[in-house]
Amino acid sequence: MAGGNPSSGDRHPHVRRPARLRLSTVVAVASLAGSACSGLPGAANDGAPASTVVAANATVERVVDGDTVVVDVDGRHETVRLIGIDTPETVKPNAPVECFGPEASAATKGLLPEGTPVLLERDVEARDDYDRLLVYLHRATDGMFVNLELVRSGYATLLTFPPNVAHVDDFVAAAEAARTEGLGLWSGCSQPGSG
Numbered sequence: 001m002a003g004g005n006p007s008s009g010d011r012h013p014h015v016r017r018p019a020r021l022r023l024s025t026v027v028a029v030a031s032l033a034g035s036a037c038s039g040l041p042g043a044a045n046d047g048a049p050a051s052t053v054v055a056a057n058a059t060v061e062r063v064v065d066g067d068t069v070v071v072d073v074d075g076r077h078e079t080v081r082l083i084g085i086d087t088p089e090t091v092k093p094n095a096p097v098e099c100f101g102p103e104a105s106a107a108t109k110g111l112l113p114e115g116t117p118v119l120l121e122r123d124v125e126a127r128d129d130y131d132r133l134l135v136y137l138h139r140a141t142d143g144m145f146v147n148l149e150l151v152r153s154g155y156a157t158l159l160t161f162p163p164n165v166a167h168v169d170d171f172v173a174a175a176e177a178a179r180t181e182g183l184g185l186w187s188g189c190s191q192p193g194s195g
């Protein structure tokens with residue numbers, strides 16, 4: 001599990017910030033985040049309530065692990081990485097299975113069985129260094145914001161890479177609540193989010 005680099009005084013210790021990121025830059029990025037969704041039809045600009053049906057723009061093919069999913073987008077197979085969260089590793093080459101990794105993978109598989117219609121919402125950056133599509137993922141049948149649900153349930157920790165910060169405050173609040181309640185990996189692992 002990759003963790004952030006906490007430094008004293010950081011409001012969000014698992015947010016990786018460039019050396020000279022200014023508050024004005026964060027505000028500008030957050031306000032532009034919604035406009036970055038134009039590459040995916042029907043993309044949403046915020047977390048949908050759990051009881052809202054949303055228009056799908058992809059279908060789940062399989063879950064790789066807790067924070068990585070393969071989807072079909074208009075006949076193209078895309079590996080997507082859920083933005084803003086990190087789950088313990090289970091399939092990383094030459095790395096051991098991490099504490100609560102199997103449970104996190106099982107949780108994501110339970111939320112996103114094969115064939116599940118989903119809405120992919122993008123932020124500022126389209127892809128990561130591994131060419132995975134970076135997304136906030138919503139289940140189309142009920143609007144569940146899967147990234148947030150995994151944090152809220154204790155299956156994921158916060159891991160933010162600016163400028164992809166559209167939902168960081170929601171993730172921070174959900175992670176704090178899960179930690180306080182001792183949910184999931186917060187009860188079963190000695191140092192969640194530390195690797």
